[in-house]
Amino acid sequence: MTSAIRKLVDNFTEADIDDEIIIMRLDTGELLGLDGTSAEIWRLIDGARDREELIGALASNYEMGRRQLAHDVGEFLGQLKDAGLIAVE
């Protein structure tokens, strides 16, 4: 069974500045800056892909092993979830 990841769009607002993304939590005003891989993951979250599909989409661009990539993606998704920015269906 897949678990699609979707953004909780009512909880934040975001802006692209150059290649970076700034996200602000609407409840606290807290800012989160994303660049590099984290920005890429954020852009790939489309409400349809699950965790494995995100890793698959990233794998071709990164030389690190799939296990390491899976760990990093999982950690980052956990941070986004804790911040109330995404939900896993």
Added chain:
Amino acid sequence: MAKSDAQLLMERETRVRYGPVDHDQFGYALKPGNSHLERDCYLLRTTDGLSYCYRKGEGITICRADDADLSEERLWLHGSVYSAVACINGLLPVHASAVAHDGKIFAFTGPSGAGKSTLIAALGRLGLPMFCDDTLVLDLTDPGRIIGLPGHKRLKLTPQAVEMTGAEPQEKVGEDIDKYYAVAPAGDIATPLPLTELIFLEEDSTMAMEPISGAERFIRIQDDHYTSHLFAAARQFDRAGQFAHRARLASQIAMYRFSRPMDVRRFEDGVELAASHVTRIGRD
């Protein structure tokens, strides 16, 4: 040349009359040294016996107490009051001094004492006309670009800045302020122009002009000095509105960090670097 709508608006809204000012109009007695901006009204009471009240559509009323220090009246009018009037009318004042080159504005920002006016005076000596000193008012009406309105016509320089730049000092800015008005050596600009760059003045042991990119641009806009809170108060932004406003500025204004030693012996090197940066951009 015909003035822009924003210029005409500011001319209309900054007309001055003298009369009584009610310090209690916000439901409490505003104390000397304080100001209050709410919706379409701004009230300022200085510690030197001057009071200013601006109300949208009615212009500015100045009240002089019997013992008021009149020497600073224009300084407050062209500074804090001018910024508040801009904010209430949807214009954004930025704490910056600017030159114009090739039909574009290059604005230098930094806290008081960072050397904004001194640099503008020195760049004027190299032929770059002044666009404004200390306050740059931005017109955000056109979503595709940010337009600056030309500022007041004279620089405000410390005696040291006068000496370093060779500027011709005129009268003192205020009785108790060690600054002098001075005419910009290369003249000034009277027409609105697009803001091309915001350059942050910083002190460092080495001299460099480096671009600021990504999230740092957003943070820099957030850290803007004394005017951002006025604009936010006047626009009654919610959190998302404030974010969108800052994001727009960060996206549309190129930013640079101009770091240099605050050493008189290196001053000319810094001026040359700033001038070559501005004129290089103009040629691109």
